[in-house]
Amino acid sequence: MERLFKVTAIIMLLTSMSIKAQQDKNPNVFLITLDGVRWQDVFTGMDTNLLNSDYTENKELLTSKFMGSSLEENRKLLMPFFWNTIAKEGQLHGNRTKGSKVDLTNKMLFSYPGYNEILTGKADDENIDSNDKNYNKNSTILETANMSNGYKGKVAAFGSWDVFPFIINDKRSGVPVNAGYMDASGDLNEKEKFLNEIQRQAPIVWESVRLDVFTHHFAKEYVKKNHPKLVYISYGETDDFAHGGLFDFYMKSLQNTDALIADLWSFVQNDPIYKDNTYFIITTDHGRGEGIEEGSKWTGHGSDVKGAEHTWLAILGPDVKAIGEVSNGQLYTNQIAPTVAKILNLKIDAEVMPGNPLELN
Template identity: 30%
Template sequence: MCLFGACQSSSPSSRAGSTPLQKPSQTYATQHVILVVIDGVRYSDSWGDSTFSNIPNMARYLAPQGVFNPQFYNQGVTLTNPGHVALTTGYHQKIKNNGDELPRFPSVFHYYRQHTGAPATDAWVVTSKDKLEVLARTYSSDSAAAFAPSVNSGIKGLGTGYRDDTTTIRVAKQVLSRHQPKLMLINLREPDSEAHAGNWNGYLKAIRQSDRLVADLWKWLQKQPQYQNNTTLLITNDHGRHTGKNFESHGDNCEGCRHISLLALGPDLKRGKTVTQPRSQADVAATIAELLGFPIPKRDGEPMTELFQEHVHLGE
């Protein structure tokens, strides 16, 4: 586990980089971006339920402060590691799901550090699942690969097992307080774990806990002078679950596995609005890069500017 340092890339490249860059179109008020991935929540058990019984805080407290897209999908492999890699690299990679394979390309964290010269402690991957430590590394020989983020995953890193989501949020807050990073990913694993165990009530309870944790995180951020009114929070999923009663698993092309959600809050984003342009996980990395003002190679995604307010230039 790399609690206050970086894990560097050490593997060979897959594809050389003459990929055109997507460059920021303007300057934004956002200074920090936090991406929260709630693992394995089926849309019909969250936003697709008109009562919002499992996500009351997100639906009734957070959504009025931000913008929601109900047409958000995993268009790649509907498993944990591929879903997270799509979110962070903007590329739908058929990566192994057990932590034995690294992402093919550098992530938004790598490119942020490369283009800003920021230290490793300015970009963090904080995850309940230990296997997601691979998000901090890459097989690529692109020059950005040398700019790995700091990582804190599982009990003590790759191969040590999963930890509770409450611990992950506590660690994330400690990192946010100590290092004031500009970019962070947080993975909450318990809905997925409870579903895989066949525990329907535990799965719903874990969704409700995740709902409370993200609402508490937003409230906490707004009480911190260094984050208040300058932080964008993106809340999404890596994948859903099979449709119907077969909720225990996921991994195919069914609507339940592919249909996820995106809720975004921040100083440059619309408030109390819903946008319906179909989007995928690959659009998230480009959106983060747009908000934080650095270029990123154009792959499968593009900035989701429909989420933004019409006049978001600084000083306007």
């Protein structure tokens, strides 16, 4: 009897290991958003009109950091990971000067509707017309994955903005969400305990949006411990600095966010579970004004701001055709969630997510 018990235990262990190994072979996706970052900033670098406007406090410093001898050099100085890595190994869509367009399908053109469209694959102007903390009635791709057999308990979300528990509907979806000034919970390592301790000791610039460095490291520590298969990370500083008319901080924050994404990619490519089996899909929830004149102010966005519907998209991963900066073509934000579903081999209802998945290879 004892021998039979031991044999049974060994079989169960081997079966468990086999299932885990198979799960680890399934692709991983990191969906990342940068709040309110314009396509112009990504593809053309620092805006000289804004540099020379009242929105800039230290023109000399920004010039020394972000101005080179060409447009290509300028954008590389601002976002080196995008232009040294993604442009060589992945795809960048949304440079409208080259005929590549990425647009929202929602008509609100601000954050909650934008994130809903990214995460659910469908605009919902009828029900989502504010940034209020209302639980989303729509199911996100995070929820869809978490309800599936292959990805249940392997989904997590992190955001700087404190509305994300409502957008993702953490109560219904079961997706763990750490956003705003929420502490990490559960069996914490020393770094997570330290982050909990210091995130409110650092300057609190906005009560509803914490500094991105905390969001990043909460996410990274969780990923290192738990190796989720689908991770959503939303960096938020850029939009709030822009709303405040702080062009200096907006530029520095955008460069810093690029570095945080680079740090995450470096970790992924050096982790045996994630290496060569992980996709990064990076985008924004909305555009913003194109200039300094009333009606097109860079500080704002929304249905009354020209250009706020224009966004961009970056993709990096094992089966992504390395075509770099794309010329010509029209993509829409509602295609992102179906693309995640396709990568993860999740079955979705075309009526629920009507956008077509992107052709990655």
